[in-house]
Amino acid sequence: MAHESGSAWFDRIDRRITTAMADHGLTLLRLAVGIVFLWFGALKLFPDASPAEELAGRTIETLTLGLVPKATALPILAVWEVAIGVGLIIGRWMRIVLLLLFVQMLGTITPLFLFPAETFSTFPIAPTLEGQYIIKNIVIVTAAVVIGATVRGGQLSPEPVAATIPTRVHGPTDDHPSVG
Numbered sequence: 001m002a003h004e005s006g007s008a009w010f011d012r013i014d015r016r017i018t019t020a021m022a023d024h025g026l027t028l029l030r031l032a033v034g035i036v037f038l039w040f041g042a043l044k045l046f047p048d049a050s051p052a053e054e055l056a057g058r059t060i061e062t063l064t065l066g067l068v069p070k071a072t073a074l075p076i077l078a079v080w081e082v083a084i085g086v087g088l089i090i091g092r093w094m095r096i097v098l099l100l101l102f103v104q105m106l107g108t109i110t111p112l113f114l115f116p117a118e119t120f121s122t123f124p125i126a127p128t129l130e131g132q133y134i135i136k137n138i139v140i141v142t143a144a145v146v147i148g149a150t151v152r153g154g155q156l157s158p159e160p161v162a163a164t165i166p167t168r169v170h171g172p173t174d175d176h177p178s179v180g
Contacts, residue, residue, distance in 0.1 A: 018158040025156055027091075033143050034088030035100070041081025044074050048060065055130055059111050080104060084174065094151045101144050108137055 040080055043050035050056075056077055057070030068076075080100060087097030093128045112134055119131035 015158065022158040026150055029143050030088050030091060030147050033140055033147070035043040036085070036140070037081045037088065038085025041078050041083075041085055044078035044081065052130070052133060055111050055115065056108075059107065059114060062114055063107065063109045063110060077104075088147075094147065098144055098148045098151070102141070105137055105141050105144075108134060 041050070042052065044053055044056070047053075053074055054070075057074050059067055060073035060077065061070050064073075081104065084097055084101050084104065087100075089094050112119050112131065118128065119134060120127050
């Protein structure tokens with residue numbers, strides 16, 4: 001029985017792990033973000049259950065110039081977030097779900113600017129717990145970008161993918177002018 005070298009063994013294990021990550025990573029990412037939205041959205045359906053409800057309600061009230069009061073804003077936001085979560089979990093209607101997510105994230109970041117005294121203990125370097133709660137959404141937005149990159153059938157690959165160079169026909173105004 002031939003003894004496998006350390007580097008060959010490591011390479012074999014590494015390929016298995018990265019293949020499993022490529023095969024399941026997007027699904028796990030989609031499910032994880034979906035669970036966060038479903039969970040946090042559902043909390044907003046129950047008074048005083050979400051630590052973010054007061055700030056979220058005031059933010060929507062401020063953004064709508066008082067047209068949408070907190071009492072109306074919170075259930076709408078809750079259903080919106082639950083819908084995003086359900087869409088991500090079931091993996092359907094991704095373009096619409098991601099659009100809802102990105103719009104919601106735009107609203108979520110606004111307290112950093114509308115209420116800096118509540119979101120920073122020292123602006124703009126030391127966020128409060130509420131500020132940290134908002135800033136961590138950078139990760140969620142980035143996850144949504146990665147998920148969105150696959151809505152047309154794209155996927156992760158555990159191995160390098162050869163770059164495709166678009167073929168181009170050069171005309172007289174391109175890099176290679178015709179000789180007159």
